[in-house]
Amino acid sequence: MRIDVLTLFPEMFETPLSYSILKRAQEQNIVEIVLSNIRDFATDSYRKVDDKPYGGGAGMVMMCQPVFDCFEHVQKQSPETGRVILMSPQGQTLTHDKAVELSREKRLTLIAGRYEGFDERIRTGLGAEQISIGDYVLSGGELAAMVLIDAVVRLLDGALGDEDSAAHDSFSDGLLEYPHYTRPEEFRGMTVPEILLSGHHGNIEKWRKQQQIERTKQWRPDVYEKYLKAQQKKQDS
Numbered sequence: 001m002r003i004d005v006l007t008l009f010p011e012m013f014e015t016p017l018s019y020s021i022l023k024r025a026q027e028q029n030i031v032e033i034v035l036s037n038i039r040d041f042a043t044d045s046y047r048k049v050d051d052k053p054y055g056g057g058a059g060m061v062m063m064c065q066p067v068f069d070c071f072e073h074v075q076k077q078s079p080e081t082g083r084v085i086l087m088s089p090q091g092q093t094l095t096h097d098k099a100v101e102l103s104r105e106k107r108l109t110l111i112a113g114r115y116e117g118f119d120e121r122i123r124t125g126l127g128a129e130q131i132s133i134g135d136y137v138l139s140g141g142e143l144a145a146m147v148l149i150d151a152v153v154r155l156l157d158g159a160l161g162d163e164d165s166a167a168h169d170s171f172s173d174g175l176l177e178y179p180h181y182t183r184p185e186e187f188r189g190m191t192v193p194e195i196l197l198s199g200h201h202g203n204i205e206k207w208r209k210q211q212q213i214e215r216t217k218q219w220r221p222d223v224y225e226k227y228l229k230a231q232q233k234k235q236d237s
């Protein structure tokens with residue numbers, strides 16, 4: 001997969017992209033992440049990328065021209081067009097299902113904005129969809145783009161080593177994860193559930209599933225409702 005990121009702050013991405021799974025996935029050519037600075041495509045001597053909104057109002061708006069020129073510059077670098085995504089609190093919320101859907105693409109182009117927002121013609125003219133990482137407003141789309149990249153890249157084939165697996169992640173089967181324990185058996189009076197020490201794999205599996213169900217019911221009733229509906233649909237078909 002190739003991921004292009006169009007941003008005014010490419011340096012913000014350097015640290016998150018150079019550790020752990022994201023680092024390894026790039027080294028192993030599972031993903032190529034290309035950062036482009038929108039400001040490099042500004043044409044005036046102040047390198048201006050934003051302007052006052054038509055009709056008045058607070059804040060500044062990101063201008064079309066530098067974003068379009070930056071986009072066209074990177075699009076030419078690879079034959080795939082892929083999906084174009086504006087990071088925006090107005091978008092659809094990023095979920096596990098959305099991350100899985102995006103992980104099946106050959107190319108993603110993420111546009112991270114600053115200021116009040118983008119000139120509307122950036123969304124319409126580039127045929128971009130909008131994705132939000134939650135119902136709150138960040139100072140810019142960069143952190144949201146990093147969250148999306150992390151959620152998608154860990155799902156790519158080979159991105160996780162044998163020791164970590166996405167198969168048991170929360171949400172992958174529609175439920176939260178079961179609780180984990182490691183040595184010692186007792187820490188400050190807190191013990192590991194007996195069943196995990198029993199060596200009985202069948203019972204352990206049953207216990208873990210039960211824990212997943214109970215935790216999801218208690219902590220995320222919205223996720224549990226969705227799980228029940230999916231189970232019902234499976235039974236009906």
Ligand code: ADE
Nearest residue numbers: 087088089132133138144
């Ligand atoms: N930009 C600002 N806030 C955002 C959010 N919640 N999600 C995605 N991009 C954003």
